[in-house]
Amino acid sequence: MILAQTVAAAGPALDAAPALAAAGDVSVGEQVVFWILAPVALGGAIGMVAARNAVHSALFLVTTMFALAVFYVLQAGPFIGMVQIIVYTGAIMMLFLFVLMLVGREASDSLIETLRGQRMAAIGLGIGFALLVASALTRGLGAVSAQGLEEANRGGNVEGIAAVLFTRYIFAFEVTSALLITAAVGAMVLAHVERPKGMKVSQKERSRARFAEGSYPGMKAGPGVFATSDSVATPALLPDGGESDRSISRVVPARGLTSAEAAPKHTER
């Protein structure tokens, strides 16, 4: 609901000219949302690095991405915000999770330092870099007021993006899509295994074989049914008291059990 309310608060967008966030001035609602979500985004980013478990890391990253998406919506880019959620958090991070689940639950990072003092140095450098970038951005952009947002969003945000994407940047757009498709097709070619025909039995063939003449289509009785023992080597008893060979796994005789071993075992009374 938070998202929807944010959207409602940020985007009047009812009339033809959706002035989502007027350039330059920052509304109270925008500030409130920013100060709520900025710590969330930052916490997610730190948590992603700090978490020992890979799935927890992925979840923290999802949190950060989600917060960023809300920021995009807040900054008069509803389309890019929604696409961020659908494509990045919805599809790409889901693929990450899929792979992580294949890896298994117990896989955690080991915390042994291979280089002495590496962790402290990394933390120090990271903080230093963050300070550097933050101060540079503040100095460079702090006094600049946004220009041209109204004009870019004049015909609507989606229409504006579509117009730019399919006219001015059409070549870059198509080249990127060709690149992605090539990667996907390449992965499929690498993973593809050609199987000779006849090696895979189709469902239809299985079904035909099951109901073919001379084959009993019903369930096999489990070993030990109606018998006095529940050993896998004990054949089930037929209604006439005889033993049903079909109830024993074909592996059992092949393992060379003696007749004494395979004979019905009576439970102790």
Place this chain on the structure above:
Amino acid sequence: MIDVWWLLILKVVGIFAFLVLVTLFTIWFERRVVGRMQHRPGPNRVGPFGLLQSLADGLKLAFKEDILPRGVDRWVFVLAPVISTTAAFTGFAVIPFGPEVSIFGEQTSLQLAEVPVGVLVVLAASAMGVYGVVLAGWSSGSTYPLLGGMRSAAQMISYEIGMGLSIVAVFMAASTLSTREIVAAQADGTPYQLLGMDVQLPSWYVLLLFPSFLIFMISIVGETNRAPFDLAEAESELVGGFHTEYSSLKFALFFLAEYVAMVVMSGLAVTMFLGGWHAPWPLSLWGEANTGWWPFLWFTLKVMGFLFMFVWLRGTLPRLRYDQFMHLGWKVLVPASLVWIIAISGIRSAARDEGDRALWLTVLGLVFIAALLGYLWPRRRPVPPATADSGAGGFPVPPLDLVVPPNPRAKRLAATRAGTGPASGSGEGADDEKEV
């Protein structure tokens, strides 16, 4: 136009209440309808016609013991049902229930939030809802839930693509992504010139864009994890799938999320293909059918119709096998959507009066596609039958009747053994040993 704060809160509470009530009703409805389809009465004890059965079940569920199995990842285990439910509820915020009405003297439209990218909000919410299912499967720490979670991850990604592509045609026809404007675009039929005659095209996109509607319907069944696509819970294969380890209120949340997601997806389908809250044809002749609170009734009835279809599918079709399900998604729905989108854009640009250029380009494009297809169409080559050399069960093992060729150095070796050969160093001797 932003509503006053109390109106926003009222709408939020109203949507919540609507979804919960419809969920309670749908559970009863589903059990009754499936019961009728299977020649049995269904729940009929609690309340009139058993209407209060789902309420009683919900209460019972809330008082069950809440079990936290030992191997679970606690945080994620608790978080998963919450994510599922929240995401399911969020999608309904952008669905318009009706036109402008007056609530306590305030003129407002029956819709919580009007967003220029409304449909994408619903898609985003449903994409987040997948996390609940997947994380539930992962955090349970046992095999069946994990399998269910993985199935769900693959399933949702696949069917989201088909769904996203199927609604592109609606976007193109309405030239907007906003739910309210899509509904408005279906208010009246579009006049269209066909062979010199004025033809009034039907206004609802279900008639205008029927292939899109079909693909969308199949996709939302896959997206909401409902039979015959409920592979993530598949009780005959995976016990309960992702929610095997869940009990009490956490399980109830998953249950709620599934039904709310059904209602939200039905609402989206109504909005995009069935004219939203507009009255259906014979009723629309009545002048006041599309004013005031009446549209809320039409909308609810249409949603009920979709819910009935969900139930009908569940009562009729057996569950698909996983590979067949993926085959349907990737090799049928996605290509069909793409071809349909191309066809729609071709028709639209040909219909636009720009002289013959668009028409010729369309024809040229079709010829080009046909030529490309003819060139790239896979030919059926006779595949040699599997021989002994192709291994056993797919494993590259030598055939049983393998004839070992004679060692070319056999003569020399024999000579060495006999001691008549050249004096052999220790290294060479070791070499020979290995080769014998």
